[in-house]
Amino acid sequence: MSRLTSGGQIDRTQPLRFSFDGKSLAGFKGDTLASALLANDIRLVGRSFKYHRPRGILSAGSEEPNALMQLGQGDQTTPNVRATTQELYDGLIAASQNRFPSLAFDLLSVNDLMAPFFGAGFYYKTFMWPKSFWEKVYEPFIRRAAGLGRLSGKADRALYDKAFAHCDLLVIGGGPAGLMAALTAARGGLDVILADEDFAFGGRLNSETVEIAGQPGAGWAAQVVTELAGMANVRLMPRTTVTGAYDGGTYAALQRVSHHLADPADHLPLETFWRIAARRTILAGGAIERPIAFANNDRPGVMMASAVRSYANRFAVLPGQKISLFTNNDDGHRTALDLLRLGADIAAVVDTRGDVAAMGDYPLITGGQVTGTSGRLGLKSITVSSASGRLKVATDCLAVSGGWNPSVHLTCHMNGRPVWREDIAAFVPADNAIPGMRVAGAANGDFSTHAALSAGAAAAAEALGDLGKPAPATVFPAAEDAPIQLEPFWHFTGSKGRAWLDLQNDVTTKDVALAHRENFRSVEHMKRYTTLGMATDQGKTSNVGGLAVMADLTQRSIPETGTTTFRPPYSPVALGALGAHGAGKDFAPSRFLPSDALARELGAHFIEMGVWYRPSLFPQSGETHWRQTCDREMRMVRSAVGITDITPFGKIDVQGADAAVLLDLVYANTMSSLKQGRVRYGVMLREDGMALDDGTCARLGEDHFVLTTTAGAASDVFAHLEFCTQVLRPELDVQFFSVTDQWAQFSIAGPRSRELVSGLCDEDISNERIPYMACAEVTIGGIGCRLFRISFSGEQSYEIAIPARYGEALARELGQRAAALGGGWYGLEALNALRIEKGYLTHAEMTGQYTADALGIGGMVSAKKDCIGKVLSQRSALVGPGKMELIGLKPVSPLKQFSGGAFLFSQGARQVLGNEEGHVTSHCYSPSLDHVIAMAFLRDGRSRLGEHIIMKDNARGIEAVCEVCPMVHVDPDGERLRG
Amino acid sequence: MVDLVAKSPHSGLLPLSAGQLTLTEAAPAFVSSIQARQGKSSALAKALQASHGLTLPEVGKVTAATDHRLLWFGTDQYLLIGAAPAAPSLSEFAALTDQGDAWAVMHLVGAGAAEVLARHCPLDLRTERFGIGQTARAPLADMPAIITPIAQGFEIMVLQSLSRTAVHHLHQAMLSLAAQASLI
Structure with a gap:
């Protein structure tokens, strides 16, 4: 076991069991999956994406390219979980990815032998021909061979959540700079959100042996967190990664709510996707240590020096028995000192710099370079070149430190370009890259603890100043302030082996050289040609290294070479989290009719019309096909009486002295001449002359109208009226308000409708008093209702509007009374077919x-x-010859059905696109006629009545000869309407 | 004569509770829209003061008397809740519509009410930003809603046809927050 017997921030009183590739292992609370694997001496954790190279844990954070795991079992597994951020819990089941049959023996590692052929651009060049092979052969094969974890193919049953938060100051990152910023701002009275991707605040303080105010850094961090936790104006968000910066001070963040729980409670989400609106932001996201590229630098056991310190100091795990270091800065030496203190055996410290001295009792090779490694499934030795020659050093863990790259990612999300700082040989964020955001600490290149603390406090003081609050007097804690001592060193070019840059996408320095040779020299081209930085880690450990190689090749500086663009998300976000609250039926709101409960009792079939759930059919026993139901319902309406709930029609109450003026403006026809107590059918046009919507307009009083709109266009029409009154005619005295939900509305249609309605209303509704297209206020059971004599079926018909609370009761009453008259409910299918028989529009x-x-x-x-x-409806193309006209169609010989959207061709014309002369819009079977009918647009259609024409639907394989006919098939003179 | 029984929009849906939170139906006796006629805002203000003892609320505000309130709803638009509008005196200066059946009104009350609402509503719900006396029309899970702070929580109004969806989302959020409250 590599676990130290004491120390670290793990809880040894809480041992946990977990399994990796079926092997049962032990760890402690406070471990990550990665630290627990290392504590169990497991170094080989995965196979690489392309070459299936054995890979081990590289880092101790979210930048990890290698240690991606499949978590869980069965159909609810989660792929690509970074072992370095996954908290250990009791019963955790992890499996390695991208290997077959096993991690130690992977058949596809044959790819690695073929590597000379698989370099950058291989796919682009190879799988070009034959063209037809791509979809059927190449792509499926490559997909199977390459890749990361696997999805189960089953629906994800996990719950995800989404939420909004608002604050004065968002602090991103809970290391020394972030904690100091949050503390200063919170004491100054700001509403603060402190988010950190780790489950423990403290950042590097948890992994280093630095002291703050005379106590260990981790202790100081814990103390600050305790104070912050006690403040009402602070929201602490551990396990929360701020993944994107957007306009207006809005940030996206992913909170891992229950990934760390063995047995999450019911209703507990797995993750919450946050949108945080912050007046000011301090980015204190730290920095990411960068590797050095040298031959075979990808073996399990080659790690970042900072990660080795994290595992040793925070998790009490020594990642090797005999540890060596390769560094170009002082951090390598600090690592050696930390390890010595913990009793580790240091094989060698290799420093690229020539003029450094050992800081402690360890073998130091100055001016040296690691030029190669050995060990098939794990590091066994390294080869070191220096002025004194080549030397092979036995070691099972090599800690590499190539300096630090500030985490500038979020500052680039709104097109900010980072700025090169020569003294630290790294990119730092540009000033004001994100409005309202300041950057503090290592994220800004302030690497010492002292610099981080003071930068955090200063940034918070500025934020307080911005928001009009004085900065509190803060006792500033003392901390180390070591200057950066670094000699840029990116990659060793002298050896034959492949030197890896991007471990997740398997990109080497040679791939970059190939890109250069083939003239993909712009960084953006190089990135796409080699795929460097395009993996799920977005090249956190590889981008700058790749730039450095390209800079060398083009003999430009790194800043001249430029950077690629960082885009959200900073680290991967599950689609489930983005889609939280939107799965299944939650995708859109559902609106229900006042008669919904009754329709369900009657066994109605429902259809979603927009967001409304409306009955499509009311099947009766013995009806096995929807057409049987629809035909019966239609016959019922035509012969007796049918009821349907039309509440979804938009209803707009319009009042005011100029109401009629507005209506004359928005309706194509005249409404000002409408008499009180009368209803008129109307059509509205858009500015461009096209029909916007049709509906009815009822005049309830001199200055009082009620408009109906089609259900789907209710909000469009309302918005149109808003535009007309606010922008076009603001001087009009008109007030309008939606009353759609105020009124339940039912249509009662059929020759026996008056019989039904007159029995309900307390008033006389005779044909004389309420003729066709009349309206009146009536009472039903003492409740004030509105009665409209309008029809969408061609039958004698009434619409009753009643306050919605009585909707269901009235629906039941109507149903019973209709049944007594040989009628009943009809659904949307019948409603639609009835209107097609009459040539009414939808x-x-x-x-x-x-x-x-x-x-x-x-x-x-x-x-x-x-x-x-x-005016615009009179454009020449809309009025000249060849314009589209709506007509009716009927079959010439028996036809089973028309086809919506089918093209119309003249007989004898070639049936190709461009020759079509129109298309079918609506169609149905007409029980009255006993054949199918349709409505269709046809060029010059109204002058072609009687012509035979071809309907052709290539998608459904339907072709038929039809006759162009009038649209109105039933009661063309409207006698039934008026009767 | 027919005997029609009224059914409230939350009938069979509420009350619900989870953890320290409750979601209950609040069915105000009256809700009416009041829209000032062109140029009649100040006359309407006087009439409202005389008939209902209420001043016209500013944008995003509520004015209240003991048993009725006036919510700002839009430019020169208000909702009178809890009292029938004094129609003859108000009609001269305003267009009135009955909205008493249009809205489903709920009270979400208890510690963490704002957290529940924040699952579906982008408003800044911090008390100092959005407290008693304020109101807002805001989206609630893709539905148009009226959110008004009340003691220990919020009054939430949605269109009656959307009550089932609103209750579903709020209840799920209540259960989720109750479960999260027990997390360490």
Whole structure:
């Protein structure tokens, strides 16, 4: 065991069991999966993406490229979980990825032998031909061979959550800079959110042996967190990664709520996706240590020096028995000192710099370079070159420190370009890259603890100043302030072996050289050609290294070479989290009818119309096909009486002295001439002359109207009225308000409808008092209702609007009374077929592409007045020969069904695109006629009545000869309506 | 004569509770829209003061008397809740519509009410930003809603046809927050 017997921030009183590739292992609370694996001497944790090279744990944070695991079992597994951030819990089941049959013996590691052929651009060059092979052969094969974890293919049953938060100051990162910033700002009275991706605040303080104010850094961090936790104006968000910076001070963040729990409670989400609106932000996300590229630098056992310190100091795990170091800065030496203190055996410290001295009792090779490694499934030795020659050093862990790259990612999310700082040989964020954001600490290149603390406090003081609050007097804790001593060293070029840059996408220095040779020299081209930095880690440990290699090749500086673009998310976000609250039925709100409960009792079939759930059919026993139900319901309406719930129609109450003026403007026809107590059918046009919507307009009083709109266009029409009154005619005295939800509304249609309605209403509703297109206030059971004599079926018909709370009760009453008259409920299928028999329009025809003339209601556009859309509806293309006109169609010989969207061709014309002369919009079977009928747009259709034409639907394989006919098939003179 | 029985939009859906939170139906006796006629805002203000003892609320505000309130709803638009509008005196200066059946009104009350609401509503719900006396029209899980702070929580109004969806989302959030409250 590599676990130290004491020390670290693990809880040895809480041992945990877990398994890796079926092997049962032990760890402690406070471990990550990675630290627990290392404590169990497991170094080989995965196979690489392309070459299936054996790989081990590289880092101790979210930048990890190698240690990706499949977590869980069965159909609820999660792939690509970074072992370095996954908290250990009792019963955790982890499996390595991308290997077959086993991690130690992987057949596809043959790819590695073929590596000379698989370099950058291999796929682009190789799988070009034959073209047809790509989809069927190459892609499936490559997908199987390459890749990371696997999805189960089953629906994810985990719960995800989404939430909004608001604060004065968002602090991203809970290391020394972030803690100091949060503390200063919170003491100064700001509402502070402190987010950190780790489950423990403290950042590097938890992994280093630095002291703050005379106590261990981790202790100081814990003390600050305790103070912050006690403040009402602070929200601590551990396990929360801020993944993106967006406009207006909005940030995206992913909180891992229950990934760390063995047995999460019911209703507990796995993750919460946050949108945080912050007036000011301090980015204190730290820095990521960078590797040095040398031959075979990807063996399990080669790690970052900072990670070795994390495992040793925080998790009390020595990642090797005999540890060596390769460094170009003082951090390598600090690592050696920490390890010595813990009793580790240091094989060698290799420093690229020539003029350094050992800081302690360890073998030091100055001016040296690691040029190679050995060990098939784990590091066994390294080869070191120096002025004194080549030397092979036996070691099972090599800690590498190539300096630090500030985590500039979030500052680039709004197109900020980082700035090169020569003294630390690293990119730092540009000033004001994100409005309202300041950057403090290592994220800004302030690497010493003292510098981080003071930068955090200063950034918070500035934020306080911005928001008009004085900075509190803060006793500033003392801490180390070691200067950076670094000699840039990126990669060793002298040896033959492959030197790896991007471990997750298997990109080597040679791939970058190949890109250069083939003239993909812009960094953006190089990135795409080699795929460097394009893996799930977005090249956190490889980007700058790749730039350095390209800079060398092009003999430019790194800043001249430039950087690629960092985009959100900073680390991967599950689609489940982004889609939280939107799975299944939650995708959109559901609106239910007042009669919904009754319809369900009656066994209705429902259909979603927009967000409304409306009954499509009310099947009766013995009906096995929807057409049987639909035909019966239609016959019922035509012969007796049918009821349907039409509450979803938009209802807009319009009042005011100028109400009629507005209506004359928005309706193509005239409404000002409408008498009180009367209803008129109307059509509205858009500015561009196309029909917007149709509906009815009832005049309840001199200055009081109620409009109906189609269900789907209710909000469009309302918005149109808002535009007209706010922008076009703001001087009009008009007030309108939606009353859609106030009224339940039912249609009672059929020759026996009056019989039914008159029995309900307390008033006389005779044909004399309430003729066709009349409206009146009536009472039903003492409740004030509105009665409209309008029809969408062609039958004698009434619509009753009743306050919604009585909707269900009235629905039940109507149903019973209709049954007594041989009638009953009818659904949308019958409603639609009834209106097609009458040639009435819906949005199948009013798609927004047709004028009133095309729809056959051009006569409604009043010649006596102007209206919105009138001028543009007269454009030459819309009025000249060849314009589309809505007509009816009937089959010439028996036809089973028309086809919505099918093209119409003239007989004898070649049936190719460009020759089509129109298309079918609506169709149904007409029980009245005993054959199918349709509505269709046809060029010059109204002058082609009687012509035979071909309907052709290539998708459904339907072709038929039809006759162009009038749209109205039933009661063309409207006698039933008026009867 | 027919005897029609009224059914409230939350019938069979509420009350619900989870952890320290409760979601209950609040069915105000009256809700009416009041829209000032062109140029009649100040006359309407006087009439409202005389008939209901209420001043016109500013944008995003509520004015209240003992048993009725006036919510700002839009430019020159208000909702009178809890009292029938004094129609003759108000009608001269305003268009009125009955909204008493249009809205489903709920009270979400208890510690963490803002956290529940924040699952579905992007408003800044911090008390100092959005407290008693304020109101807002805001989206609630893709539905138009009216959110008004009340003691220990919020009054939430959605269109009655959307009550089932609103209750579903709020209840799920209550259960989720109750479960998260027990996390260490």
